Amino acid sequence: MSTDRTTRQKVEAGLPRRRRKEFTFKMLGMLATAAGILFLGVFFASLIGEGASAFKQTYLQLDIELSEDVLAPGGELDLAYADFDGLVRAALRRELPDVSGRQERRELYRIVSIGASYQVRDLVAGNPDLLGTTQTLWVPASSNVDMLIKGNIDANVEEALRPLSDKQIAWVEALREAGRLETRFNTALFTNGDSREPELAGIRGAVMGSLYMLLVTMMLSFPIGVAAAIYLEEFAPRNRWSDLIEVNINNLAAVPSIVFGLLGLAVFINWAALPRSAPLVGGLVLTLLTLPVIIIASRAAIKAVPPSIREAALGLGASQTQVVFHHVLPLAMPGMLTGAIIGMSRALGESAPLLMIGMVAFIVDVPGSLTDPATALPVQIYLWADSPERAFAERTSAAIIVLLGFLLVMNLTAVILRKRMERKW
Amino acid sequence: MQSTTLILLLGLMAVTAFYLGRGRSLSLVGGHGHGLALHSLPGYYGYYVAIWVALPALGLLLLWVLIEPRIVVALVVNGLPEAYQSLSAGELNLLVNNIQNLAAGDVVSVDVDEVLQNAASQFTGYSEKSRQILALLAVGLAGLAGSFAWRRIHPDLRARNRVERVIRWFLIAASSIAIFTTVGIVFSVLFEAIRFFQEVPVTDFLFGLNWSPQTAIRADQVGSSGSFGAVPLFAGTMLITAIAMIVAVPVGLMTAIYLAEYSSARVRGIAKPLLEILAGIPTVVYGFFAALTVAPWVRRAGEAAGFEVASESALAAGLVMGIMIIPLVSSLSDDAINAVPSAMRDGALGLGSTRSETMTKVILPAALPGIVGGILLAVSRAIGETMIVVMAAGLAANLTANPFEAVTTVTVQIVTLLVGDQEFDSAKTLAAFALGLMLFVVTLFLNIIGLSVVRKYREQYD
Numbered sequence: 001m002s003t004d005r006t007t008r009q010k011v012e013a014g015l016p017r018r019r020r021k022e023f024t025f026k027m028l029g030m031l032a033t034a035a036g037i038l039f040l041g042v043f044f045a046s047l048i049g050e051g052a053s054a055f056k057q058t059y060l061q062l063d064i065e066l067s068e069d070v071l072a073p074g075g076e077l078d079l080a081y082a083d084f085d086g087l088v089r090a091a092l093r094r095e096l097p098d099v100s101g102r103q104e105r106r107e108l109y110r111i112v113s114i115g116a117s118y119q120v121r122d123l124v125a126g127n128p129d130l131l132g133t134t135q136t137l138w139v140p141a142s143s144n145v146d147m148l149i150k151g152n153i154d155a156n157v158e159e160a161l162r163p164l165s166d167k168q169i170a171w172v173e174a175l176r177e178a179g180r181l182e183t184r185f186n187t188a189l190f191t192n193g194d195s196r197e198p199e200l201a202g203i204r205g206a207v208m209g210s211l212y213m214l215l216v217t218m219m220l221s222f223p224i225g226v227a228a229a230i231y232l233e234e235f236a237p238r239n240r241w242s243d244l245i246e247v248n249i250n251n252l253a254a255v256p257s258i259v260f261g262l263l264g265l266a267v268f269i270n271w272a273a274l275p276r277s278a279p280l281v282g283g284l285v286l287t288l289l290t291l292p293v294i295i296i297a298s299r300a301a302i303k304a305v306p307p308s309i310r311e312a313a314l315g316l317g318a319s320q321t322q323v324v325f326h327h328v329l330p331l332a333m334p335g336m337l338t339g340a341i342i343g344m345s346r347a348l349g350e351s352a353p354l355l356m357i358g359m360v361a362f363i364v365d366v367p368g369s370l371t372d373p374a375t376a377l378p379v380q381i382y383l384w385a386d387s388p389e390r391a392f393a394e395r396t397s398a399a400i401i402v403l404l405g406f407l408l409v410m411n412l413t414a415v416i417l418r419k420r421m422e423r424k425w
Numbered sequence: 426m427q428s429t430t431l432i433l434l435l436g437l438m439a440v441t442a443f444y445l446g447r448g449r450s451l452s453l454v455g456g457h458g459h460g461l462a463l464h465s466l467p468g469y470y471g472y473y474v475a476i477w478v479a480l481p482a483l484g485l486l487l488l489w490v491l492i493e494p495r496i497v498v499a500l501v502v503n504g505l506p507e508a509y510q511s512l513s514a515g516e517l518n519l520l521v522n523n524i525q526n527l528a529a530g531d532v533v534s535v536d537v538d539e540v541l542q543n544a545a546s547q548f549t550g551y552s553e554k555s556r557q558i559l560a561l562l563a564v565g566l567a568g569l570a571g572s573f574a575w576r577r578i579h580p581d582l583r584a585r586n587r588v589e590r591v592i593r594w595f596l597i598a599a600s601s602i603a604i605f606t607t608v609g610i611v612f613s614v615l616f617e618a619i620r621f622f623q624e625v626p627v628t629d630f631l632f633g634l635n636w637s638p639q640t641a642i643r644a645d646q647v648g649s650s651g652s653f654g655a656v657p658l659f660a661g662t663m664l665i666t667a668i669a670m671i672v673a674v675p676v677g678l679m680t681a682i683y684l685a686e687y688s689s690a691r692v693r694g695i696a697k698p699l700l701e702i703l704a705g706i707p708t709v710v711y712g713f714f715a716a717l718t719v720a721p722w723v724r725r726a727g728e729a730a731g732f733e734v735a736s737e738s739a740l741a742a743g744l745v746m747g748i749m750i751i752p753l754v755s756s757l758s759d760d761a762i763n764a765v766p767s768a769m770r771d772g773a774l775g776l777g778s779t780r781s782e783t784m785t786k787v788i789l790p791a792a793l794p795g796i797v798g799g800i801l802l803a804v805s806r807a808i809g810e811t812m813i814v815v816m817a818a819g820l821a822a823n824l825t826a827n828p829f830e831a832v833t834t835v836t837v838q839i840v841t842l843l844v845g846d847q848e849f850d851s852a853k854t855l856a857a858f859a860l861g862l863m864l865f866v867v868t869l870f871l872n873i874i875g876l877s878v879v880r881k882y883r884e885q886y887d
Contacts, residue, residue, distance in 0.1 A: 022781045022782075025781035026687055029686075031679070033680045033688070033700075036700050036703060036748075037696060040699060040702060047714075224599045231596035231599065231600040235593065236600070248606075254805060255809070255868060255872070256806075256808070256868055257811065258836050258839060259861055260610070262610070262839070262858060266617065273495075291603065295600075321589040345705065349705075349706075351709045352812055352815075378707050378710075378812075381710070381713060382815075385716065393717060411705060
């Protein structure tokens with residue numbers, strides 16, 4: 001008799017269905033949360049799997065005869081014209097004496113990096129007395145050999161389809177068996193600037209560029225941001241102008257970063273004629289970009305200072321400025337610093353606006369001042385990610401690991417600062 | 426004198442001025458014991474003099490830095506022979522660049538002749554002289570203003586009020602930078618965009634279906650004249666944004682619901698910071714991941730299912746962008762859900778509804794405005810996102826709704842147009858500013874609506 005069911009019976013009849021729904025809903029929620037965390041796991045796993053090998057690099061050991069006949073034919077050593085490349089090649093030929101013929105030799109020379117001759121040049125330049133001696137050096141192998149050793153080039157595929165020939169692979173094997181080939185920590189990655197040769201490319205230039213930029217950003221955006229926050233929280237009368245400022249700051253925090261790049265291009269480079277690709281301009285653009293973040297965080301920190309502090313100081317006869325600078329500001333400082341660090345970490349990861357102001361150029365030199373052409377760490381990642389060589393993919397991941405390392409340190413500092421200085425009123 | 430040394434010198438002068446000013450104020454009333462006879466604390470007299478020393482000199486320095494290069498260049502150009510004076514603006518610019526490079530000892534793009542050499546040495550001479558004049562003027566001004574302030578010190582001088590007024594003006598100036606930035610953005614994109622629309626009609630830009638910005642660089646070059654119909658770009662942006670939203674909105678919303686209503690405090694304590702890490706990863710890293718890991722994967726999966734997938738498909742870029750936006754959607758939804766008064770939740774639960782029924786029938790409808798506002802902000806973020814699409818989406822402007830094809834977006838085109846080697850005033854580079862204007866206007870619109878909805882909603886339950 002379905003029509004005569006009591007309310008209780010109706011509810012009970014519906015319960016299994018409702019419980020099933022409840023279960024599905026809960027599972028969906030769990031799934032969504034897990035999906036985000038899963039992605040994070042996949043992301044870090046693939047990044048570390050890809051990038052870890054870039055911290056190692058294959059080196060060849062060569063006995064290089066620094067013969068005076070080659071380097072100083074007229075008795076005079078001229079570093080710019082001396083044939084260091086020839087010395088490296090001669091050393092390779094001595095190492096593998098059974099290589100003959102122009103074609104084969106040319107193939108042989110390709111297993112060593114062009115960086116080898118620079119290394120020999122620097123050695124001789126640093127110590128000209130070595131002329132005439134034989135030096136045993138570890139020089140970088142070419143990126144293809146490096147990839148072979150790391151297993152990124154499969155020796156079993158057809159010869160035409162891989163960048164190393166059968167002969168080259170055999171020579172590498174021979175060198176390895178003779179103990180002349182080794183993988184070691186890749187110092188070049190941290191001490192060199194950018195290069196077209198993957199085995200010589202490093203992130204030092206990009207890191208220095210980022211550092212200079214952050215220096216400019218920090219020096220400008222922290223004082224200005226704190227000053228703006230103080231004004232808006234403590235002094236600003238409630239009028240149109242301060243409302244306008246308020247709306248503007250909130251909007252600027254959400255304006256796409258590339259638009260700030262357009263602003264930088266039009267104002268700093270075209271109008272103010274500041275140099276292109278300079279960390280100074282990058283720092284200025286990033287200042288404008290991070291200001292809203294810092295202002296919003298600083299205002300929150302000022303708001304958290306209880307009014308009783310202000311009232312007590314005012315009651316003892318302090319002026320409003322004295323109240324702010326002697327009492328409110330020191331108490332709000334930890335929160336402001338936390339905001340500043342978070343703003344800086346956002347600035348460090350930003351790349352789109354830097355593309356607009358010409359910081360994407362291929363720059364080999366490590367910048368030495370605020371106006372030297374430079375690139376930044378995220379832009380370097382972008383540039384390497386675009387390079388076709390297999391070896392650059394690995395270096396890109398390594399550069400990303402370094403960038404994430406910096407960000408991690410900054411954010412941890414912010415968290416620790418907040419934890420240790422936080423005060424409950 | 427280098428400008429850094431000059432600034433250091435001015436700083437030193439200001440510090441000295443502080444002590445001199447403070448000392449004078451005290452000596453006027455007869456030493457430390459009589460400070461009460463002064464209107465302000467002695468330190469304020471010090472600050473008063475220091476401000477007089479530093480501010481005018483720094484103002485002069487700033488003015489000089491802005492004006493000096495133009496004057497020096499004009500002087501050098503005036504000194505050039507007649508033949509050079511009649512060059513076009515572009516060529517003259519190049520020449521000046523070369524002169525500057527030569528003077529700095531850098532590589533020069535043309536053969537160095539006597540004229541150039543002379544101009545370069547003239548340039549160095551003028552620059553040197555200008556630096557000397559600046560140093561002299563700045564130090565002189567600082568000294569003059571400082572002694573003026575020093576003479577004005579008097580026990581009745583309201584030094585504190587004056588110093589505080591300067592501080593107040595500094596604070597106002599700092600907070601006004603936000604407005605100047607907005608004005609700067611509007612003007613910098615608007616002026617260039619207007620120049621673009623003088624060459625290409627607005628209607629062609631807004632409604633044209635064909636985007637191929639390749640214009641001939643030289644007059645004698647074979648090349649298309651360029652066509653600037655931006656509809657394919659808008660469509661591509663929409664497509665990628667839509668894919669991103671399809672990923673981010675359900676996942677972000679469900680995550681927020683789960684963490685707010687179901688999970689234990691421990692799970693929340695672990696999951697929330699982990700998801701916040703997603704928000705902190707730089708976009709260039711997402712771009713790399715999209716291009717090298719997700720795109721090939723999408724392609725393999727699509728081909729296994731029998732679709733033809735472009736290697737730079739909209740799907741890969743959209744998926745990764747969606748993942749990037751998850752934390753934003755989830756934290757804004759979390760705010761909205763938490764703002765619903767607990768009386769509503771308790772009431773629904775007390776009447777016997779399950780948690781999911783409470784959520785879908787009571788809390789979500791109440792929180793809807795806040796969530797929608799948050800989604801608008803997320804859409805604005807997706808539209809303006811640059812690095813992911815630059816690295817993972819294509820350059821070809823296809824007008825398609827097929828997520829497996831390559832599309833291009835507004836931001837991608839801005840980057841490709843400006844990271845080229847065209848003259849700055851060619852239609853091609855100006856088009857980037859027109860696109861930038863569109864981007865700014867659309868995102869501004871979304872932000873204003875999103876922010877005001879979120880705020881109004883918050884106030885409603887406060």
